[in-house]
Amino acid sequence: MLEGEDRARFEAIVLPHLDAAFNLARWLLRNRTDAEDVTQDAVVRAFRAFGTYRSGNARAWLLQIVRNTCFTWLRQNRMAAEFMEFDETTMPQESKNPETLALAGSDREQLTRALESLPESFREILVLRELEGCSYKEIAEITSRPIGTVMSALARARAQLRNSLSQPASKEARRAV
């Protein structure tokens, strides 16, 4: 699929991050089949743009292309109203009562459901930080936001994740698109 002289370099530098690319796409699109298509598309785009890659963080470079490809795909396949731009500032502040803090019993299914119920911007930052282990600097680079806003965005995303974990099943309706 990929051809040309740069191919070996591309395979050595960029393709080791294929898992990271797929994982991000899977969580943004909430679907493995779509994620496979979109990741393939994104990697081909990355290869075409490889001339502009000099050095530096290849993972962040690839993930930026993957997330942009995902968002384009989501826009084109506009799934219901949930792709609405999410107003982060109107998020209710997390309550500090002990029930919402107790998460010891959370299992994979519950977390998957809670994570998938979050708006994309929250899901994205949580996947990058918690699953991919990106630094704030990398997150800023990938999501094209100022590094100073990463910490507060993560705080809101985590509060929102905790909220949806403490409201079992109520958000499930949103998934059934």
Place this chain on the structure above:
Amino acid sequence: MPCDQTQNQLHGYLDGELDPLSAANFEKHLETCPDCKQSLAAEEALHQSIQKANLYERAPESLRRNLLGKSEGRAEIKPFPATRVFPWRWLAAAAVFLLAAMVGWQQLQKPRGLTEAQLIAASLVDAHLRSLQPGHLTDVESTDQHTVKPWFNGRIDFAPPVRDFANDGFPLLGGRLDVAGGRTVAALVYARRKHIISVFVEMAQAGNYWNGAGEAQGYHWLAWQQNGFSFCAVSDVTPSDLEQLKQLFLAQ
């Protein structure tokens, strides 16, 4: 410090992204604020349950095959094809060795009260500085310890311990070969905020290992021994950051 200010900082602290001063201030605040202490415990619990839930989904084989091209039958992605890198690498290593030898000789000719440890540290600082020149930072560029570690196989006569500390604010960027004191050593490259840290690793030999800590040309270095390896971290980060990285290694 009022709590509303620390709410966000709590996340920076949890993610190891606060600078040492802010982290210290935050810890001071924690001592007197049960609310923040509870919040931090809750965030840690959430983090733990996400980690335990194993939500990461790896790319399916079909995708890998498609991208690598079925005709060539390439099954695996290998870091840096050795044939492309090696001749240049050895030339560079030889040049660096010559330079180090010359510098070392000059230093010996004109002793200025430098101890051997300082001389070696200076050569490590030099190696770190060279690596910061464009294109010299890493020979194998990967944040995956399972990619970086095997890369050293056959390039160096020991297997350096490679760990990613991204969750603690020291993401692994890659590795390279370097020369220090006339010996080929492994160098692991970590990021710390906007700074780069080189961690040099070699086999500790009796009476011949890196030790202590200090400063040279504005760069800090910190050496330690562990499991028969000798480590020396060099960077322009604060000594406390280097100490933190050392503790992460020792905790392995």
